[in-house]
Amino acid sequence: MTDFYQLKVLEVKKETADATSIAFDVPLALYKTFNYKPGQYLTLKFNIGGEEVRRSYSLCSSPALEEPLRIGVKRVKDGLVSNYINDNIKVGDLVDVMLPNGRFFAELKKDNYKTYYLFAAGSGITPILSILKTVLLTEERSFVHMLYGNRSQDSILFNEELEKLQKEYADRFILVHTLSRPKSNWSDLWLSGKKDKIHRKGRVDTLAIEWFINEYPPYAQNTEYYICGPGTMIENTKKALQDIDVPNERIFIESFGGVTSSDVTEGIDNxxxxxxxxxxxxxxxxxxxxxxxxxxxxxxxxxxxxxxxxxxxxxxxxxxxxxxxxxxxxxxxxxxxxxxxxxxxxxxxxxxxxxxxxx
Incomplete structure (x- = not known):
């Protein structure tokens, strides 16, 4: 489980001003070895300043497609590895990568008839995008309702890909953007053929979740809820779901940090x-x-x-x-x-x- 494999970087794509996606080539001999479930992550290893560092990044690609492994990496203030990746990684580089892992994933079956609620904020879209694409491709009778929060329209990760999925699966995929600090020309995004796009102002919080589920009730009663984002967003979303009696076993969570610890507990020395x-x-x-x-x-x-x-x-x-x-x-x-x-x-x-x- 702790073995690393050297994978070649196939593509480096600027997704937003402060986020990049990296695609890796997996040799044919390692295809089965690198099999993964939608929602899982890769662990990357680097030597930076003479020190070995590892970080985990969720896959935003889909195992249902014959496409390279792809991760999304957003800059973090003082983030050693995230900033290193955004500033230095280029096509042709070899990167040490651990096999896909993680307990946040969707178990999909072709004959499923389900409603999936996907809640994401910021870079939390990466595993959610993998789940979204795989559900739409694999389960032809299932529906997806997604609420995606960002600061402004410029910070929406994978916006073009999401728009394409909206058009292709308009009968089974509902996407609502919610922005905490939208720009003044926010409404311009929905002109010229984009009036069907749905948006609101605010964060992914308790009120937003209540509104969203009331506005877009499940088609299939067999419903699952997937949440990925910073700590506060997760806490608010989980509480809102619990308040409407969603069973915990139907709520799946992946945290992307965002909680500042004030823990000052001291351990036993030696x-x-x-x-x-x-x-x-x-x-x-x-x-x-x-x-x-x-x-x-x-x-x-x-x-x-x-x-x-x-x-x-x-x-x-x-x-x-x-x-x-x-x-x-x-x-x-x-x-x-x-x-x-x-x-x-x-x-x-x-x-x-x-x-x-x-x-």
Whole structure:
């Protein structure tokens, strides 16, 4: 799972002023190896300033199409890797890429008759676009209702592709844009044959969700809800869905960060760590302020990880003994935490001894 493959960059496309999409060529011999589900992500590895860094980026391509793997990367303030990609990656470059992974995806079947509600904000469109295209291509009887939030019309990622899908699947795909700071000429976008486009002012918040579902009720009662964006947007959307009694098992969430942690919890200095990893028993100590993951990496080991933000869950392991504190957890649900699973990239020791196992 932690193996990397060198893939060649086929295309670098400027999607907006601060976002780029990157397409990768997958050699024929690796086609099956790189099979993925709509909504999953790739982990990229770079050496920047002499340091190895990894980041996860969702696939916006569709596995139902014979098209290159494509990710979308938006600049982030002080974002080491996102800015490096936008400034430096060019066609022909070789990039170290891990196999597709992730637990945010749609299980699709040709004979399904469903309604899919897709909620995205900003760069959260990337996995949502993959799900959208694959549903429309694969499930001919299913319907998609999508609410997409951005700051202004200039920041709408994949706008041309979305417009094309609207025209091609007008009978099964409804798209509503909502902008928090629309430009004064916002209405001009809907002139000259674009009057059928639907838009509103505001964010993807509780009121927007309530309005959207009332305005566009499900066609098929078998309905699923997919959400991707920053933390506040996710919290608002989930609450709005729960308020109308949508079961949690029908709500699927992928976080793209956006939550600033004020956590000041301090761990035990020089706690003892025993880790079962790749068939090896590792014994070491955790220095003050370090996570379990960073302790293992600094010890020259190769634990699984990608985002180091508490989002992707690649670094998940099981706590066998001791107590830890997770500074951030957007990757595990309550049932997994109750079973003893932790995110090693976010876990600091609260007891003198910690024992974990990577399953």
């Amino acid at each position: 706690a003892s760590l025993v880790a079962q990893l790749n068939g090896e028993t590792i014994k070491t100590t955790i220095s003050n302020g370090k996570t379990i993951l960073r302790t293992l990496i600094d010890a020259g080991k190769n634990p699984p990880y990608s985002c180091e933000g508490g989002v992707c869950s690649t670094c998940m392991c099981k706590l066998k003994s001791g107590k830890v504190h997770m500074k951030n957890n957007l990757g595990l649900d309550k049932s997994e935490v109750d079973k003893g699973y932790i995110l090693s990239c976010q876990s600091i020791p609260l007891t003198e001894k910690i024992e974990v196992i990577y399953e």
